[in-house]
Each structure stands twice: as C-alpha cells, then as structure tokens.
Amino acid sequence: MRMRSVALAAALLMIMSVLAGCSSDDSGSSETTAAPTETTAASGGETKTITVGFTTSQTGKYNESSTRQVDGFTLWMDQVNAAGGIKLDDGTTYMIESKTYDDESSSDRVQELYTDLATKDNADFLISPYSSGLTAAAAVVSEQYGKVMITTGAASDATYQQGFTKVYQIYTPASRYLTSSIDLLASLDANAKKLAFVYENSKFSTGVVEAAKTYAEENGYDIVMFEGYDPETTDFNPFINKIEAASPDAVLGGGHFQDGSTLAKQLYEKNVPVKFISLLVAPPEPAFAELGDAAMEVAGPSQWEPLVQYTEDAANALGMDWFGTTGDEFTTTYTEAFGDAPSYHSAGGYAAGLVLQHAIESAQSIDPDAVATALDATNVVTFFGPLKFDTTAESHGLQVGHDMVVIQWQPGSDEPLAKQIVWPEAGQTAAPMYPRG
Amino acid sequence: MMDFLKRTVGLWIPLLVVAGIAAYPLITGSDSNREAMFSILLAIALASSLNILLGYTGYVSFGHIVFFGIGGYAGLYVMTVLGWNIWFAVLLGATVAGLIAYLLGSAILRLRGGYFALATIGVNEAMRALTGNIDALGGPIGMDVNFSLYKPFGGPGGMLQFVFWSVVALTVLVIIISFVVKKSKFGLGLQAIREDEDAAEDMGVVAPRAKTWAYVLSAIIPGALGVLFFFKNGHIEPGEAFRLALSIEMIVWVMLGGIGTVLGPVVGAGLYQETRKLLLTNAYLKNIQLAVAGALLLAIVLFVPAGIVGWLRSRNARLRKVLE
Numbered sequence: 001m002r003m004r005s006v007a008l009a010a011a012l013l014m015i016m017s018v019l020a021g022c023s024s025d026d027s028g029s030s031e032t033t034a035a036p037t038e039t040t041a042a043s044g045g046e047t048k049t050i051t052v053g054f055t056t057s058q059t060g061k062y063n064e065s066s067t068r069q070v071d072g073f074t075l076w077m078d079q080v081n082a083a084g085g086i087k088l089d090d091g092t093t094y095m096i097e098s099k100t101y102d103d104e105s106s107s108d109r110v111q112e113l114y115t116d117l118a119t120k121d122n123a124d125f126l127i128s129p130y131s132s133g134l135t136a137a138a139a140v141v142s143e144q145y146g147k148v149m150i151t152t153g154a155a156s157d158a159t160y161q162q163g164f165t166k167v168y169q170i171y172t173p174a175s176r177y178l179t180s181s182i183d184l185l186a187s188l189d190a191n192a193k194k195l196a197f198v199y200e201n202s203k204f205s206t207g208v209v210e211a212a213k214t215y216a217e218e219n220g221y222d223i224v225m226f227e228g229y230d231p232e233t234t235d236f237n238p239f240i241n242k243i244e245a246a247s248p249d250a251v252l253g254g255g256h257f258q259d260g261s262t263l264a265k266q267l268y269e270k271n272v273p274v275k276f277i278s279l280l281v282a283p284p285e286p287a288f289a290e291l292g293d294a295a296m297e298v299a300g301p302s303q304w305e306p307l308v309q310y311t312e313d314a315a316n317a318l319g320m321d322w323f324g325t326t327g328d329e330f331t332t333t334y335t336e337a338f339g340d341a342p343s344y345h346s347a348g349g350y351a352a353g354l355v356l357q358h359a360i361e362s363a364q365s366i367d368p369d370a371v372a373t374a375l376d377a378t379n380v381v382t383f384f385g386p387l388k389f390d391t392t393a394e395s396h397g398l399q400v401g402h403d404m405v406v407i408q409w410q411p412g413s414d415e416p417l418a419k420q421i422v423w424p425e426a427g428q429t430a431a432p433m434y435p436r437g
Numbered sequence: 438m439m440d441f442l443k444r445t446v447g448l449w450i451p452l453l454v455v456a457g458i459a460a461y462p463l464i465t466g467s468d469s470n471r472e473a474m475f476s477i478l479l480a481i482a483l484a485s486s487l488n489i490l491l492g493y494t495g496y497v498s499f500g501h502i503v504f505f506g507i508g509g510y511a512g513l514y515v516m517t518v519l520g521w522n523i524w525f526a527v528l529l530g531a532t533v534a535g536l537i538a539y540l541l542g543s544a545i546l547r548l549r550g551g552y553f554a555l556a557t558i559g560v561n562e563a564m565r566a567l568t569g570n571i572d573a574l575g576g577p578i579g580m581d582v583n584f585s586l587y588k589p590f591g592g593p594g595g596m597l598q599f600v601f602w603s604v605v606a607l608t609v610l611v612i613i614i615s616f617v618v619k620k621s622k623f624g625l626g627l628q629a630i631r632e633d634e635d636a637a638e639d640m641g642v643v644a645p646r647a648k649t650w651a652y653v654l655s656a657i658i659p660g661a662l663g664v665l666f667f668f669k670n671g672h673i674e675p676g677e678a679f680r681l682a683l684s685i686e687m688i689v690w691v692m693l694g695g696i697g698t699v700l701g702p703v704v705g706a707g708l709y710q711e712t713r714k715l716l717l718t719n720a721y722l723k724n725i726q727l728a729v730a731g732a733l734l735l736a737i738v739l740f741v742p743a744g745i746v747g748w749l750r751s752r753n754a755r756l757r758k759v760l761e
Contacts, residue, residue: 099722106677107677109714112473113717113718114471123531133674133676135674136581136671137670137671143584144593144597156578162581162671201577203577206578
C-alpha cells in the first residue's frame with residue numbers, strides 16, 4: 001500500500017468521523033438559553049460569582065444525552081441568576097457562572113479538561129460528564145483538588161465504591177434500575193416466577209441486570225434465561241427463539257434506545273407470549289411511541305417523568321424538607337427555553353444544580369468541606385424525587401434516597417398510545433395493564 | 438566525542454524537544470500544563486512506536502491501539518485483583534503486549550499491504566469483543582481502580598506526578614529505540630522490506646522474522662503506556678481500551694510529522710495534540726473544532742504528503758544531515 005493512499009485513507013476516515021460528529025451535533029444543539037434578566041444583587045451584601053465546571057459531549061456518541069443534561073443544568077443556573085443569585089444570611093450573594101469544554105465522548109482528555117477547570121478556570125464546584133466511564137476519570141481529578149463533584153447521568157455503582165469523598169450521585173444507581181420492575185411484577189402476580197433477562201453487553205446494562213438477577217433470586221424467582229447481546233444487534237430472532245423455548249412469565253433487559261426498541265418490535269412481531277416486558281432506557285423516550293402497537297403494554301424504568309408529581313405536601317407528610325421548583329414548572333420552563341420536552345437526563349442536570357444550591361444554602365458557605373458536610377446531611381424532596389447520599393466509607397456519595405418509577409405504554413384518550421406511570425403505587429397515573437395481550 | 442555527537446545528532450534533537458515538553462510544566466509549576474503535556478507525550482510515544490512498523494517497515498497497522506488496550510487490561514488486572522506493584526504491572530503490560538504481537542505477527546504478517554491493514558482492524562475488534570466477554574476482566578463493565586491504590590504515591594496528586602514522569606521516561610526510551618533501529622543493520626533490513634519485500638529477501642533479509650520483531654518492538658511501549666494511562670484514568674472498559682478512532686489518529690500523527698523519521702512522530706504528534714487542545718478550549722472554535730482539525734489534516738495530506746520533517750529534509754541538504 002503506497003503511503004500517499006494510506007494518508008488519504010486516514011484523512012477520509014477522519015473526515016467521516018468529523019461529519020458523523022457534526023450531524024449528531026445538530027440533533028441536540030440548543031443554544032437558546034434564557035438569558036438572565038436582572039442581575040442586581042440584594043442591597044447591602046457583596047456579590048460574588050461561583051464557577052461551576054463540567055465537560056459536555058458536544059461530539060460523539062453521548063452527544064444527545066449530554067446536551068440534554070447540560071440544558072437542564074443551564075436552565076437551573078439561568079433561573080437562579082434571574083432570581084438574583086444564591087443569597088446567604090451574611091448578605092453575600094453568589095451569581096452562578098458555568099465553564100465547559102467538549103470531552104468528545106471519550107475519556108482521552110477528560111482528566112486534562114477537568115484539571116483545566118479546577119486549576120486554570122478556578123471552578124468552585126464540578127458537575128460530572130455524561131456516562132459512568134467518563135465520570136470515573138473525572139472523579140480522580142475532582143478528588144485531587146478537593147472539589148465537590150455532583151454526578152448526573154452516571155448510574156454505575158462502582159464509581160462510588162472507589163473511596164472518593166466528595167463525589168455525589170443524583171441518579172438512582174444501576175443496581176436498582178430494574179428492581180422496581182420486579183417489585184411491580186410481584187404485586188401483580190404472585191405466580192409469575194420465571195424471568196428471562198436479555199440485555200445489551202455494555203457497562204451500564206450488564207451492571208443493571210446482574211444486580212436485578214441477584215435481587216430476583218433472593219425473592220424466589222427462577223431465572224430461565226440470562227443472555228447478553230452485542231450493542232450492534234439488529235436481528236433478535238436467535239434470542240427470541242430461546243425466549244420461546246424457555247417460556248418465561250416476564251422478559252427484562254434491553255440496553256439503550258436503538259437495540260431496546262428493536263427488541264420490543266421483534267418480540268411483538270413474533271407474538272411471544274410473555275405476560276410482562278420491562279426494558280431499559282428505550283420505553284421512557286417519547287420516540288418509543290413510534291413503534292405503534294409494538295410499544296403497547298411495554299414497561300420500563302425511568303429516573304424521572306414529567307407526569308411524576310412529587311409535591312411539597314407529600315414531602316411534609318413524610319417529615320422531609322421540600323426544595324426548589326415543581327415538576328410542572330420545570331417542564332414548562334424547560335420546554336419554553338429549549339423547544340423540546342425534557343427527558344430524565346434534562347431533569348438530572350437541573351437536579352444537580354438544585355442539590356448544589358440546597359447544600360450551599362444549608363452550609364451558608366461555598367467552602368468545599370462545608371458543602372460536602374451539608375451534602376452528607378442532605379435529605380430532601382425535589383421535583384426529581386427524594387435525594388439522600390450514602391455516607392459510609394464503602395460507598396460514599398451513592399444515591400440512596402431516589403427511586404425509579406416504572407412507566408408503561410397504554411391506550412391513550414386522544415392519541416393511540418400514552419405513557420403512564422404504573423409504579424410506585426403512590427405515584428400511579430394509571431393501573432398497570434397485566435398480563436399483556 | 439565530536440564524532441559521536443555528529444553521528445547521533447538526529448537523536449539529540451527529538452530528545453531535546455521531549456526534554457523541553459517535560460520541563461515546561463516543571464518551570465511553570467502548573468498542573469494544567471502538566472496534563473496538557475501528558476497528552477502530548479503520550480501521543481509522541483505512541484506515534485514513535487507505530488513508526489517502527491509503519492515508517493521503517495512500511496506495514497500499515499490500522500488497529501495498533503490494540504496493544505495499548507491489552508497493556509491496560511493486563512496491568513489493571515494484576516494491580517486491582519492481585520495487588521501487584523505498579524512497576525511490575527508496567528513490565529507485565531509491556532511483556533504481554535510484546536508476546537501477543539509476536540504471536541499475532543507470526544500469523545498476520547504473512548499478509549501484505551491492504552490485507553495486513555484489514556487484519557489489524559479485525560484483531561482490534563476481536564480483542565474488544567473478547568475482553569467484553571471475560572468475567573475476570575469485568576466483562577462489559579470493565580475495571581475500576583480503587584482510590585486507595587493512589588495512597589502509596591501520597592494521594593492522586595503524587596500519582597499524577599509519578600505517571601507523568603514515567604511517561605516522560607518511556608517517551609525517551611521509545612525515541613532511543615526508534616533511532617537505534619533506524620541506524621542498525623536490522624533497521625536497514627526493515628527499510629529494504631518497505632521499498633521492495635521480494636528484492637529484500639533476495640538480498641538476504643529474512644523478511645518474516647524481521648517484520649515480526651518490528652511488530653513486537655512497536656507493541657511493547659504502547660503496552661506499558663496503556664498500564665499507566667488506565668491506572669491514572671481510574672477506569673478501563675472495552676470501548677475505551679480498544680478505540681479504533683485513536684488508532685487512526687496514531688497514523689495521522691506519524692504521517693503529519695514525517696513517516697519513517699525519528700523526529701517526525703515527535704513533531705506530528707506534538708503539533709496535532711496542541712492544535713486540537715487549542716481548538717477544544719478556544720471559545721470561538723470549540724464548536725467546530727473537529728471540522729477545523731479535519732480540514733487542516735486534509736490540507737497537509739494533499740500538499741505536504743511527506744510530512745513536516747520529510748518536507749524539510751527534501752528542501753535542504755544540510756537539514757538532511759541533522760534531521761533523522
């Protein structure tokens with residue numbers, strides 16, 4: 001092979017990845033952030049600025065989810081600034097400023113960029129990148145500089161079991177993603193004991209199903225199938241044949257949007273007689289409804305849904321504090337600002353800001369140690385749900401307060417399909433449809 | 438003495454460049470600069486390793502990152518599961534990468550040209566699928582480095598310093614290897630293979646053996662670098678360890694600087710990484726940084742195909758003597 005053609009081949013591959021990066025960039029870009037309207041500080045006190053640093057996956061495979069996460073955070077920041085900043089009792093007012101770089105959805109430069117954020121940009125607080133892998137790399141740096149890092153979009157449990165002391169997780173960890181689906185099944189049918197797990201071979205989904213399998217076995221379930229598929233799988237027939245042979249009561253698993261919706265579609269086409277299906281990530285996405293009849297009665301766990309109504313009254317009834325905006329307000333203002341309904345990634349980004357604000361207000365300081373102490377003591381209900389962090393040395397910062405809801409697609413009143421919350425019972429917007437078909 | 442200096446001037450120039458890069462964060466005392474220089478040194482060491490195979494032997498390895506990933510996996514496994522010391526882990530990473538290159542090389546170096554390039558991509562993809570299915574290596578979840586492993590270095594700060602200086606040392610080592618190979622009879626054999634493999638064999642070069650050793654030499658340092666990188670990164674998973682895009686970037690670094698030269702990969706990797714960083718962090722260009730990098734690359738490939746060092750060498754006879 002002549003060297004010039006090698007060079008051209010390499011260049012072409014680069015250009016192709018550039019184009020791929022650009023096209024995915026378009027889908028999620030939303031520059032229309034509401035500008036802070038009034039920034040006049042409260043009279044008397046001093047006005048200072050807090051810098052919050054994070055990387056965004058402006059290019060690469062995490063672009064879509066990461067952009068939504070950052071949009072959510074930006075909305076929180078703009079609202080706080082518009083309301084005149086975070087005010088402490090000593091009269092100091094803190095305005096929020098953010099600083100971000102593109103991490104290209106890869107861990108190559110994550111540590112370099114977080115070091116820049118921590119040292120050059122003097123970020124006071126950090127927010128994690130999207131995804132557990134990148135967050136693990138960023139956590140090493142945040143810990144080195146003693147910065148508090150709120151993680152969102154990073155569900156893997158392992159990151160919080162490495163001995164970090166100032167890393168705090170917003171999401172329900174991966175180990176509890178599918179357990180609520182199992183609880184739901186148990187409440188519906190005490191005789192449905194045979195489960196089949198079909199899942200994507202990726203860091204996230206494998207972590208989820210392994211924990212769910214253990215949970216199911218502890219609760220007396222019989223695992224009749226436990227099989228992973230390649231992330232690029234488009235033909236699920238071999239798996240569906242195995243499912244039919246194992247005749248389970250329920251199918252649990254999936255992975256991300258593409259594979260999950262294909263799996264749901266092919267399960268429907270093959271008319272597989274299972275009573276309950278719960279899949280990761282894909283069902284909560286509004287686009288899942290495009291599957292039509294194949295989406296009907298498919299359930300899935302979600303970190304947050306616009307329909308979820310955590311209220312101040314409910315929080316007070318539980319003896320917990322309420323903080324921040326309501327779910328409806330968040331959905332409305334987010335849709336106004338970005339022209340698109342929020343997903344749970346957006347809500348996670350907003351909640352990350354909210355938790356930080358709550359901790360600063362409780363600590364009455366922006367000192368990292370004081371804020372970390374306040375985060376350790378956090379036990380609050382927000383529009384995103386209850387939030388509380390593990391304070392043991394083994395899994396410090398792991399989210400223990402927040403729970404997943406389970407959604408299910410059901411016949412709607414106006415449109416053919418509507419997403420309903422079917423679990424937990426207290427938050428139900430409709431009764432679960434069971435068994436399927 | 439003068440004679441020795443004269444004969445090795447092609448070695449001292451790249452070493453001086455590396456020394457300058459290593460000293461920069463020391464002089465400025467900035468952690469941020471250290472991290473930036475870390476990315477550059479890592480790229481230089483990877484590019485110089487690849488150059489032994491790509492530049493001297495003329496065999497294009499599109500999946501060379503496989504050795505970086507293999508080293509990372511081997512090193513993290515023995516450190517996190519078996520509790521090995523980092524020195525032994527780095528040695529093991531290099532050894533495993535070298536060994537696998539030897540075994541692979543014996544098989545796929547029988548292929549020539551484009552067929553070899555395709556096979557290397559296949560090897561990388563196969564390795565990614567394989568590690569994703571080995572439970573001991575964490576399967577698709579990968580492995581995490583417990584924070585307590587940074588304690589012996591005095592916390593993450595000391596660890597970051599340690600990894601930085603280790604990468605400096607490895608970069609120096611790979612440049613020396615690159616220079617020695619180029620000047621040796623073995624290197625001459627490799628270059629003969631590059632020009633015409635059949636003619637080289639007629640002249641007495643045992644091509645399969647020479648090619649295999651070139652492959653092994655180009656795999657050892659990436660293996661060691663993988664251990665250091667993923668230890669510092671705190672986490673390894675198949676998608677990150679065997680990232681094909683990085684393989685392609687490696688080729689770009691070598692081509693940009695000047696293929697088959699000792700200084701070329703140093704210049705190419707350094708300039709490319711620095712430009713990318715500038716674009717990434719520039720307020721105006723950061724949204725189109727990939728497009729700008731791609732356009733720059735295309736321009737260089739079209740107008741300066743021999744790379745920067747190759748172009749300088751072709752322009753001036755005196756430069757030809759000092760730039761290797």
